[in-house]
Structure formats: structure tokens, C-alpha cells
Amino acid sequence: MPFASAGTTLGAMNANPTAAVLIVGNEILSGRTQDTNSGAIARFLAPLGIDLMEIRVVGDDEGEIVAALNALRSRYSYIFTTGGIGPTHDDITADAVAKAFGVGIDYHSEALALLAARYDRPGDFNEMRKRMARIPFGAELIRNRVSAAPGFQIGNVFVMAGVPMIMQVMLEEIAPRLTRGHVLHSVTITARIAEGVIAAALAKVQAEFPAVAIGSYPFYGPDGFGVNLVARGRDAQSVENASQAIAQIVREAEPYSR
């Protein structure tokens, strides 16, 4: 391979905790709903110094959820799942997680209490809503001040709601439980030039700063084209130096922008 991979470079220099996201949702795969949870989790993890390595979306299918969970949880420090923990028949994530861990699942007394307090009118706390209190053995609850129905943590897996607003409060709830790593410093330079004009010079900067991952992300839109050049790394000074070198390249290229 003549060109180093940015991901490999960062991977080699980091001993940060790693993470994967597992989105459970037929509605994403059918194109009906645009997933925004994985992006929200990515933005949550970055300032904690936890490196998100992989995102998967699978359907509401027990076998698929179990297989994905077991592939991911043995590989990364933390797994964050969203979706499938509500009261309806298509909410099967809790059972799938129990199966993946090979543990039983039953009504959890604290979860029942939380839900009973929320559904306090006669008849409101029905059998289907009680399903939301079914928690795998050995799991710890993740509180949810929006709709009361808790998520849970079992081992290194955090099981959260699919509704973005609820997932967000669950992320805040679990933040103190996570081991933090070194936050990557990042500088972005946006240039109204074609990346092909500066690609050779950029590769030289990458070679000069092996501990900085330099990414080139072109964009085309109604306002025209351009490129976002991103330098990321653990050492602030190296990132600053690399970004200065990139800025210089951009200044020199400006007249030949096409």
C-alpha cells in the first residue's frame, strides 16, 4: 500500500477506550426514518476521548441483534444500542440482549417502581407497559427522566431508547460510568478548491506528521464545491503544526482552484 490509512495511524497511537453503536430499527432500513442517533452518540463520545470504531444498523430481528452484539461486545470497550425497548410487540431488544449474554430476564423491581410512579392512574400501568420493566439479570438501570422507562447496562453494553430526545438524557445519565481517554485535537480548514489540486502536497504533510490523521472531505452543493481538510491527533502542537502546513498549501493553491 503506497498510502497510509488515517484510521490506522490514529489506531496505532491511541490506547483510548473504543466503542461501537448498534442501532436496532426496521424503520431506518426501510428508509422511513433517517438515523440521527449514531451521529449524536459520535458527538457525545468524541469529547470523552472514547474512539467510535464502528456503527451497525440491523432490523428488529432477535438473531441479527444477538449476532451483532456478540461480534461487537468482544471487540470494543463499550457498545451503545438504541431502539426496541418500548412496550409494543416489535420491541425485542431486551430479550435479545439477555440471549446474547446467556442470562435470564424478568421484571425488575426498581424498574417496575419507576414505571408505576409514572403510570399512576387506574389502568394506565397495563401489561404491555410492564414489559418495559423486563431487564436481563445482572443489568443496572439507566434512568430516563423524560418518559420514565429505563434503559440498562449489562457488562460493557448500554441499552438505550430509540427516541432521540430520550436517548440523549440516557447518554447524560451514563456519562459518569465511562472511562475517558485522551481527547483528540482537531482543526478543520475549509477551502473552495478541488482536493485533486492539493492532494500531492497534502500527502506530503501526512508523511511529515505521522501522528496526525489528515482527512480530506470534498463537498458539492448548491453553493459550489470545496473541501474540508481535517487534522486530528492527540498532540495539540503537532495538530497545530500540521494544520499550519495545510493552510499554507491552500493559500498557494487558491489561484488554481479548479
Add this chain to the structure above:
Amino acid sequence: MPFASAGTTLGAMNANPTAAVLIVGNEILSGRTQDTNSGAIARFLAPLGIDLMEIRVVGDDEGEIVAALNALRSRYSYIFTTGGIGPTHDDITADAVAKAFGVGIDYHSEALALLAARYDRPGDFNEMRKRMARIPFGAELIRNRVSAAPGFQIGNVFVMAGVPMIMQVMLEEIAPRLTRGHVLHSVTITARIAEGVIAAALAKVQAEFPAVAIGSYPFYGPDGFGVNLVARGRDAQSVENASQAIAQIVREAEPYSR
């Protein structure tokens, strides 16, 4: 398991072509960019009757790309990748795809011609831009009328650009190459009620219509809460009947909306 999985139900009744999406992009995993390509591919596949089964996002890392590609391509009818085929040092997808298929990679004469025609001013068609003409042996080009740099198809894998506008024209280009399946009929009913109120009745409808997948997708937002109830299936009449039953449930539940 007391509750059938919606995904399983549909899977059992369908002999549709299947698909997976593989997004290559550090910028998605870092949270810098919100992925919209997977949603666009999902919306492209649905009306073709091709069932999207899985989405994965991995970093710009050759080993990760190869492993994901080989896991997915043996399992699904079609794999769609986006990202990593530009001119810069961090564009490594073409090499990774060649490696996954165990084939060589070299400059492709037709790809060179397409790019040479686009970069026709002296010095414009530089070495880095020529990288975009490196295509695995045995692959067929996917034309791109926006920026000329082609994607390619090798076996059941379609390798496309990461820039959404360019990916979109590549999808249009490959549509005629895809075997189509039976389009799923879908009816969505939006109700301003809590899903827990109707969950038991909904489960009964699901049991009554095993060939229809009934999904319940709650939402919470600034305008209040509610739920989208989606019936999907191959038989239009069954979907219609199931959605009528759901509509009836919603009408009866309205007064007890909390």
C-alpha cells in the same frame, strides 16, 4: 419468545433480493459529519423491492474495510459502499476492495479517458487525480456525470463516492443493473397517543396479520408526543386490512390518549 419479530415475519415471506450498505468514513465516526448516504440508499432500494438488511460504518482502515466487505458480500445479494474513492492519500477503498476480492488493481483505460477529458488543462490531470482511475481487475465502471471520477461494480459490490450529490447520480446509473423484487406496500398512521395505551390491541392485530409487519415508532418533540404506526407487507389487501384495524384501535383509544 412471546412476541414475533417484525423483521423475521417479513424475512420469512420474502424472496426479495437483499442488500447491505457499507459507509467508509472516519468523518462519520468522529461525529464531524452526519451520514445521509445510508438513508438515501435505503429510500432508493425500497421502491425497487430490494430489502436493505444491514448498514455498517467503518473507518478509513484497509483491514476494517476488507473484513466488513467479505462478511457482507457473502451474505446479501448486493453491497453498496460509499466513500474513499477520491484523489487524496486517505482514499483507500479501491485498494481494499481489490484485496477483499483477491484481485489486482491498476489504471483502467476507460477511467483514465473519462478523467483526462474532465481535467483537460495542462497540469490538471496530475498523479493524484490519476489515482481515481485505479480500478480492481474485472470491475465495471459506474459513470458519474457530476465530477467524472467513476465508481465501479465488482461482483455484487457497488463502490460509490461519498459526496451525496455524486452518490445519487451513481445510484441512478446502476439502477438498471439491479434485479428487482416485490415492492412492500406500506401504510403509516400517525396518532397523538402514547403507544403503551394501544400496545395490547396492536399485538393482537399483528397476530391476526402474520404476513404484515406492524411497527410502532414513538416520537417526542417540541410539538408533543405521539406514535407512527406502520403496516408493511407484500400483499396490498392485507396491508390495507391491517391498517384499517390499526385505525380502529386509534379511534377507540383517542379519549385515553395519555
